[in-house]
Amino acid sequence: MLRREFLSVRNGLTADDVRTAADTLAVRALALPELAGARTVAAYVSVGTEPGTLPLLDALRGRGVRVLLPVLLPDNDLDWGVYAGEGSLARVQHGGRMALFEPAGERLGPGAVTAADAVLLPGLAVDTRGMRLGRGGGSYDRVLARLEEAGAHPALVVLLYDCEVVEHVPKEPHDRPVHAVVTPSGVRRFPGGARAARGM
Template structure:
């Protein structure tokens, strides 16, 4: 057990150091760079939604330097079929994620740390299991689909409930798709990422391809932009 415990501590330290480096890099991005990245990420996700025509999507409200922009939920909802639904997370006291329907910018309230949450009825932690597309935040993802979050474990719990065949996508800034990340047993992989420069990319030939997502796409813009 001591060797295992030492190895686990090394991984936790590596995660903290990597997390701090990534957050510092995001804070250093200019407003112009963030806005341009948000527009491109949104265009990719909108094109994906229009191709898949999902009945239920889960996403979140990006805050600060997170890619996608604060209006990402509105943009996604407008791209969905009229009878589809977009769910956003509601952080519970135990750090698990409940879910509620997004009804528009006026239906969001501040929930601390810059986070905004929907005010509608809570649908329960299992609501994510019925999603056809799950948009997930992360600081980085490696080429095996392993993601590095902010350390609370909320999305690891949520992703553990998501069926294997469901398309899970992480919006990233350029340079945040990396070769490898430190990983712990509870970490849950994702299937695809979207970055401003390279568009949609599935990871290790995951189920995203079966959902009609090409391994490398650049929907909604030309490669030269």
């Protein structure tokens, strides 16, 4: 129900709304200390009316950052490939779900994400504790579990619209808070997510 509500608001956005927000999100995200020093960033290609990521991906790549993008596997886990520009993306239809844009090149394996200095997570909302509401497929729950198992501690950042930072979202025992949320109006950090203070 909650997911449907957030998706309904997003579906009311125009292409201009999405494009303008994407440009602003890129500027704000690029100023984050967590991304300023990153050599490898795991990200994703936004689709539809999701907060846009392409301007940010291109800017990171322009800085010489190695950008990893996910490839959805049949069991909903994620493999990874390197972003080599918008022309390197393939539109892939996964069953009856929306088509995703995935890197067309070499597959690096699900464990490649553990090398990332920062991970940009998709989401529908984040609450005041830093808990993220995803789409419900569980792909990024597996990513976060893999990072934990590997002892990897990248900065976890979510890009959202302003109205998607809310008081409370449901929390499952396996959920982990993110370090920061970037919206068109600014950046919000969360307790327990002081990545920048630890020298990143």
